[in-house]
Amino acid sequence: MTHPRTSVARTPVGLIAFLFIIATALGCSKNDEKTASQPSNSTSPAAAASTPSSSPSGSAAELRMQCYGDGNECEVTRELLAGFEKKHPNIRVVVDVVPYKAILENLPIQLAAGEGPDMARVTDLGGLNKYYLDLRPHLKDPAYWEKNFGKTLDWYRAGRDDRGIYGLMTQLTVTGPIVNKTLFDQAGVAMPARGATWDDWVAATHKVAKATEVPFPMAMDRSGHRFAGLAISMGAKYFDADGNPAVVDDGFRNMAKKFIDWHKDGTMPKEIWGGSGGGQYRDGMKEFQNAHIVMLITGSWQIERLDKNVGDAFDWVAVPNPCGPAGCSGIPGGAGLVVFKHTKHPKEAALVLDYLAREEVHAEYMVRTANIPAHAAITEKGLDYKLSLAAKTSLNTFMGEVSGILPPAYVLQGYPYNRAIYNATVSRLGQSVAGELSVDNALKRITADINEAVKEAQRK
């Protein structure tokens, strides 16, 4: 049965539909014109003239910065950038706070696809070199950068012939141990002095753990970077005379054996290194903050977090790196802010970095984030950190450790595929800690993994 009104209604309905579509299309196009005209209004010459300074290109620029934080680094960066944006109202920096894992795993893929942020805070300083923008043509005074950041600029470079300036060091780190001082006091055990060996520290922390009924004397972050400091102290060189990776030598082997033994005899908890698979990173901060371990081998970047989280719960302090036959070395490292080639606003991005590199701004950043600066003038003048006494003392201890860093540690830090070495170390020693591989087999696998990874990376 046909609806009586259908045939009658069809013609006017079709007409209404036609009019409706035309009206909608016209309405949309008008709206589009309005929307499109808005930015040009905001960048009109009059508007630009009334501002203190405009962006170099003269038009509005929005820069996206991908940032991970060990503590409050991203928040402080954002706050400092408010001062920059006040001076450059046409440049807006959006700080996207992401987990560290995103910087390690997602960012390289974004960059390989020609996507990603304009800037990012990265730790794989040499490994991402091919994506960096050389800032030299855009910097106000490249000589200032060379003078103050000269020591670390090489870490970003592709090789000896590369003289580019690619990034601003936002954090210089040194690995080393922190200890629960309260537990030492309660146990009545004296802390080993500077120059003490790893064995001395193992003995001392065992005594403390036993006396205070703490489950474990020591722990170390699940990181090949952290392990490298220990291995280098034992004499590991990591590279042969030609600069090719030759990771497993006597020093590395001795430290690996010691390290596995520490897990077997209960010096270290198996959770951190044995509890996960692959090259996953895990730190031991939770265990340390809960006073489940006496000593944690970590690094200077944890100070702000410790200061905030431990508070008055117990006293803690950083101690000098224990020694092996080759020395008492930690390993340097750090994070840097870099600009990527694909950015549409290279001049503006360089302007941002130039601002953050200014001595007074950089000093404020370091003080508020409790990080060690890589800036020569700031280091020379010193900083008045707004921290507790324990944190200040610890920061000084870590800074004092810089002089004890052995040369292979610097070479390793500057090697573009260093994370391949770290990944293999963590993955295979982790398997050994879990009881899957003997130390000898783990060492064979480490060598094979590194060789295979580097060969793949160099395949053209």
Next chain:
Amino acid sequence: MNDKFASWPHRVLAVVTGALRAITHLMLNIPERPMRWAQRVLGGQRIAWLFLTPNLIIFSLFTFLPILINFYYAVTGGVQLWPSERPFIGTENFQKLFACDNYFDYSTCDQDLFWRAIYNSMKFVSIQVVLMVLFSLITALVLNRKIVGRGFFRSVYFFPVLLSPVVVALVWRWILLRDGVLNAIIESMGGEKVLWLLDPSWSFFWVIFVTVWAQMGFYTLILLAGLQAIPRDVYEAAQMDRASPWRTFRKITLPLLMPNMIVVLALALIRAVQTFDEVFVLTGGGPGSATTFLVQYIYNTGFAQQIQRFGLAAAASLVLAVVLFILTMAQLRASRSKIDG
């Protein structure tokens, strides 16, 4: 005056109803003419393709094309992301994966972690799927009976399905840690702590337990729907014939539930082979590599390392695809023979 005010909402309603009717007609009439034309030109059979085209385009772009690209990646090497920049290396990635002195001893293989992942996946699939189907069936049978609080229990069993796998794994991780809830309970009863996630056997057990716990509700629901679709009179006839409950279950329930069982089996099997997120958060593939499954191996090789070996990861994912294809075909064949037989 009152009448005038009273009729006002009616007028608005009439206008709204009229407008809605006009819009409905509009929506129905706009596609009518082109559709009639298309049907006349293409004919009744071929017009189905017209309706399938949008979906086929999306499917080709986001499923077929990535599969083709994956094939290409598997025969190329290097760390470059763009296919055009990647050097062709033929079957080298597959040779690497299959280079083994003894396939039953993964430590003799070049890519020992790949083979460990294969063994772990096979072990996991064979145990987890059986337990999943068994527990889902038992739960569905119980929830199909007239028990007190049936609605409540149906919700309770389905609740974990609503949770994100990451949340499920995190909750269970907190329970199972050295200082977790379970050990606290054991200690409060005078027992000793057990390292649930550090012992390879225990961690494997918990991976199976947690995945069954988290997904069981979904399969229970499918089986429950199947049970409720079985006509009551068949049971009444069995009762009149004095058939025992076990015989009723074997001869009536199970055969009539078979189509649903096959769906559950196929879905559980495919999902078990693809397991990643729960296990990644719960154990991280550890201790060592005791709970590293094939998908995590692919992820680790392709994405979690500084030198991202996309080619090797793509080759491993093709192996996974072959396994899934064989399983699905076997499943389909079994289901056809069951249904036909």
